[in-house]
Amino acid sequence: MNKVVSNADEAIKDIEDGMTLMLGGFGLCGLPEKCIAALVRKNVKGLTCISNNAGVDDFGIGLMLKKRQVKKMISSYVGENAEFERQLLSGELEVELIPQGTLATRCMAAGYGMPAIFTPAGIGTEVAEGKEIRNFNGKDYLMELAFEADFAIVKAWKGDTMGNLVYRSTARNFNPLMAMAGKITIAEVEELVEPGELDPDHIHTPGIYVHRIFKGYDYEKRIEQRTVR
């Protein structure tokens, strides 16, 4: 049950052109920055990326967009990324914008082994176009399908060699949901410990969902909107 790999490059070595990836994080918070850097180095192309945001121009998934590695983004909010908006408006990048709760719950459904969810988000809007609508108790709901991803890449605070993960503060966000949803899940952590060192009651993601884990060094953890009193 030892899931440890030596570094990001080893963890992503079999990610190939055209694959679908889930990438955890909300903005730059809780972003798997070591694996993203490795994907940029490997220069895999034609990727479909499921991630709430597209990073910013010079960090996060923005780095992959700049190198034209991404064929399609599935996101809920892209407001802070000028290069993303440019590629989207010019039609160079295929983009599916979906409600944030729908994005999260479609990951959750995959991890729970459920094929679809019903949500009221998007009823009466262009998000509903072409989708099945069901009425429950007098209210309309959209049927949204569970995501399928070749790899899920997440960032946790601590993990053990068996792949059990603990997140910290709002860096949790989409990470535990995506961790459950990948055919192969890669976790990068700030602290890698031995089995028994994490309290079983405090585990957010059980190691059964995690296939590879490694310790990342020198996290930049860039702040998008530094705001002080």
Add this chain to the structure above:
Amino acid sequence: MLDKEGIAKRIAKEIKDGYYVNLGIGIPTLVANYIPEGMDVVLQSENGLLGIGPFPVAGEEDPDTINAGKQTITMLPGSAIFDSAMSFGMIRAKKVNLTILGAMEVAENGDIASWKIPGKMVKGMGGAMDLVASAENIIVAMQHINKAGESKLLAKCTLPLTGINCVKKIVTELAVLDVLPEGGFKLLERAPGVSVEQIRNATAGKLIVDSDIPEMVV
């Protein structure tokens, strides 16, 4: 006429003791600064936090602790952290008592548009579509007219919709208005120094003025 802080101040009066409140990006975020002292209110951030505190003092910013606008924040005692699915779970299950968000357009039937100007600007809907589809108590904080001088309170939205028949109340720099279930913007209060005529001229949709409209107390 109100400035952004004034709009936030006026909206803060809609918050009641014991409320769980979701504040959107922009003017809604400012509302947190005007919640009356001693009132027991918990702020939800849809990236996964109940218990948003003030911005940190310089030097104590934590990159792992941000709000939905990606600003560094602090957490109050009694805060809880959760994942994004649970965050929208509590929204969908109507546990959040009040949602305050911005908009580009609101229609007199309560439709809202806030995420896209075709061919020009695409920010994405973020959590707004989930919020407006489930929340029962939605207040929109926005300017009455856009940068081009056009009314944002319309008979029908022209931009892609975020949600339908959902907005209940609007607070702008000019007025406080209810969106009636049968349709129409019912004028409740005027901003200081603003006349009903000014509000009428700035409102493209159906404006309902029943009686003498009081000036709001901010």
